[in-house]
Amino acid sequence: MTINFDEVAVGDAIPAYTAAPITRTQLVRYAGASGDFNPLHHDETFARMIGMDNVIVHGMFIMGIAGEAITSWIDNKYLRKFSVHFLSMTQPVDLDDFENTKGRATITVRGKVIEKYEENGEKRIRCDIIAQDAQGSRKLTGFFVVALP
Numbered sequence: 727m728t729i730n731f732d733e734v735a736v737g738d739a740i741p742a743y744t745a746a747p748i749t750r751t752q753l754v755r756y757a758g759a760s761g762d763f764n765p766l767h768h769d770e771t772f773a774r775m776i777g778m779d780n781v782i783v784h785g786m787f788i789m790g791i792a793g794e795a796i797t798s799w800i801d802n803k804y805l806r807k808f809s810v811h812f813l814s815m816t817q818p819v820d821l822d823d824f825e826n827t828k829g830r831a832t833i834t835v836r837g838k839v840i841e842k843y844e845e846n847g848e849k850r851i852r853c854d855i856i857a858q859d860a861q862g863s864r865k866l867t868g869f870f871v872v873a874l875p
Contacts, residue, residue, distance in 0.1 A: 729800055731842070731849035731874040740837040740853055743795035747819045748783050748831040756787050783816040788833060788865050792857050795835035800872050806850065810868030816859065832860045840869075848873035 750768070757763050762784055765772035773781045789810050796805065819831040837855035844850065850873050857865045 729874060731851070734839055734842065734851055734874065736839050736842055738839045740795075740839070740855070741799050742834055742836050743791075743798055744832060744834040745791045745794065746832075748787070748816065748833070750781070750818045753781065753783060753787070753818055756784055756790075760784065760786065762786075780817045783818055783831070785812045785866075788812070788816060788857055789868075791833050792835050792855055792866060792868065795837075795855070795857075796853075796870050796872075800874070804872040804874060805870060806848075806873055807871040808868070809870070810855075810866045812866050813864045816865055833857050833865060834860070850874070 753767050757767060766776070766778070767781055767784055770781055773779075789812075792810060793808065796802075796808065816831060816833070835855055835857045837853045839851050839853050841852040842850070843852075850871055852869055852871045854867070854869050856867050859865065
């Protein structure tokens with residue numbers, strides 16, 4: 727489905743996007759794909775040694791979820807800019823204790839259209855986004871710009 731510039735209004739909400747709970751297995755896969763093998767993201771002994779309760783999710787992994795939210799709504803060929811500010815850490819779920827996670831590692835991205843304009847011969851929209859866990863803890867804020875037909 728292609729969204730047209732004339733179909734979007736300032737103030738419109740973008741579709742909410744909820745990712746599957748983040749697991750330790752996903753962190754290991756992400757470390758391999760990104761090359762970021764910082765032990766803070768996979769080694770619980772190391773995390774505890776430096777005063778953390780648990781390992782934490784890569785910030786760029788959370789940004790990737792935000793990117794999925796954007797491109798699930800608008801095709802990535804229209805994306806012109808994507809920027810975020812990281813706010814807080816996210817812990818993965820332990821699948822053997824999934825019932826007690828209270829949604830800590832389930833990220834939902836929401837946003838709204840804040841501007842419509844023309845630039846470089848393109849009709850563009852700018853949208854603000856926020857990613858939060860199920861408890862409302864804000865993980866990142868940011869914005870993206872897309873050119874629409």
